[in-house]
Amino acid sequence: MKKIVYIAYALVLFVSVSRAQNTGLPKEEINIHVSEKCVLPGDEMWLTVYVSNQKDLPGKTISNLAFVEFVSDKNQSLVRKKILLEAGVGTSSITIPDTLSTGIYHLLVYTNWAKNFGENAFASSKIMVVNPSQNNGLNKTPDSSAEMVSENLEGQIRIDLNKSEYNCREKVELAFYTDKTFDESLVYSVSVAPKLSPKLKGYLQQVTYNTNSQTVNEIKYYPDYNGFLLSGTLINKYNNQFIPDKEIVMSFPGETVQIDYAKTDKNGAFRFLLKPEQGEKDIVFNLPGEEAVIRFDESFVNGFKQMPEKIKLELDERTWDECKRMYVFSQLQKKFGQSNIALHNMDSKNVEPDFFGDVYQKVFLKDFTRLDSIAEYFYELTPTVHFQKRKGEQLLFLTNPETNFQLGDNPAVFVDGVYYPDNTELALLDYNVVEQINVIPQNYFYKDQVFNGIVSVFTYKKNFSDASQLETMNRLIYPLTDSYNDFKVEKLIKDNRIPDLRRLLHWSTADWNTGEKIQNVTFFTSDIDGAYTITITAVTKLGEVLTGETTLRVKTEKE
Secondary structure, three states: OHHHHHHHHHHHHHHHHOOOOOOOOOOOEEEEEEOOOEEOOOOEEEEEEEEEOOOOOOOOOOOOEEEEEEEOOOOOEEEEEEEEOEOOEEEEEEEOOOOOOOEEEEEEEEOOHHHHHOHHHOEEEEEEEOOOOOOOOOEEEOOOOOOOOOOEEOOOEEEEEOOOEEEOOOEEEEEEEEOOOOOOOOEEEEEEEEOOOHHHHHHHHOOOOOOOOOOOOOOOOOOOOOOEEEEEEEEEOOOOOEOOOOEEEEEOOOOOOOEEEEEOOOOOEEEEEEOOOOOEEEEEEEOOOOOEEEEEOOOOOOOOOOOOOOOOOEEEHHHHHHHHHHHHHHHHHHHOOOOOEEEOOOOOOOOOOOOOOOOOEEEEHHHOOOOOOHHHHHHHHOOOEEEEEEOOEEEEEEEOOOOOOEOOOOOEEEEOOEEOOOHHHHHOOOHHHEEEEEEEEEEEEEOOEEEEEEEEEEEOOOOOOOOOOOOOEEEEEEEOOOOOEEEOOOOOOOOOOOOOOOOOOEEEEEEOOOOOOOEEEEEEOOOOOEEEEEEEEEEOOOOOEEEEEEEEEEEOOOO
16 A cells, blocks of 8 residues: 555656756666677667666666667667666667668667657667668778777776687686776676777767757656556547546456556546566456547657768778678578577566455355356355345445445455456356455455455456456556567587687676676687677766776687
8 A cells, every 4th residue: 555655646746846847857867788889680689778867866766667769760660679677777689670771770768757858868879780782882982091909998997808819719708897986786788799890980989869958848758667657548439539537447367456546637648557577467457438448658759859860871891891791600600590599588477465465255166066156156155245136237245244234335346356347247257167256345445446345256267268358348468578588698619510600709787796896707709700899888876887898809720
């Protein structure tokens, strides 16, 4: 109950803030680290998202959800992902569509709260996609004179290698540290990818994004604090008009009973707050009438409002030849069935107890003599539940077990965790599929609702498939977060005759061990020689970004 009260208070707080001006509104700072800035069609690109608002609200709430879009230079949102954030950090991956032509694409990352402040509050990054089979008349220039030499760039994170050059299939021991001191925990991410040519690096570092500030006069997008915000509008499907001042009940098919209420405002708008979890959620909405339907709000902005300036690409011959070489390695890697992709295992969800707590009576039907109907089971086994038919109407009410007085006319009935207000359909439920009946014969107060007793029926399947879905119900599988892949790290087999054609040598995200000054990462080189860039990004809870970058050289034994 305390959690419910807190959520209600938070929504009221932000409604009052919505009338305020931009002064003093907390902002979230968003940073991203991607595994590679130059990718091939069909590649898997990993990313870590860091969100912080600690400069404005130290120790306070951060969004639980981030939105990611992979956008073309024509402002088409090609891939969209929702990422769970835990303490402001979330990881995911994007599969680059295998039909893309060569060009510069954009990674756009934001939160629901950041949308109030415009695109300048988003995180954006240019991604180069190279498809030698579809160069679309790409202009080529003479070779650049710049060399791809090893370097250790200045940064807050210092990186040490046990040597500067490595052979193919050799173990690399990486150590890094920072002289900065911090008391709070932080998370870092490490990528080891082929070094970009000076030409490509120049394109990707070119500033083309909108950096103009935007005044916030009204809060239009509510934050995903303490949960995922699910909002929409209730409309009449016959005339497309808003339905104001009506209640919507949300419940979830499953082994336990959870419920929430929302009331539409004068424009038919409503909001629910879902528990922040990975994966999908099976949801059933009970609507106020058969004519009512829900129109959910679009979570994604679907591209830029102000598209970045398009960059005309002119790659030198050496850069283009190197891209073609990597493309050949990629095709061979697919032929050999090699992949650094591992399916991500969704964390098992904790089963929450019923929202009403302990029950007064729990009846398992298999423990009793078989009867003829669900109504007879109620009559014979649950004396506090009265389920009877009078003058053609199916009635259900509960009585106090001590006084035998009727509790009232508004009991709450659930089937497999779903709020089920139709007594006639309940009476038609096949008793052979029912496993148990739980009863609470007392008044229960939930938000502004008063339940005159609670009856919870569970079938053996516990998935709400054996009960009839009512005309006033809307059931959907709602994606809380989208699925993604993990980076697979395989043990090196030195004498394996099959070539190791990995271009991305390492990608990981982990907690910084504040108990030790030096952090360590180990990985192996592949059979692809050349220069590689090691990039490390870490973000403190105060929103301070720490970076470090260096290069290593991989050579063949012939060299």
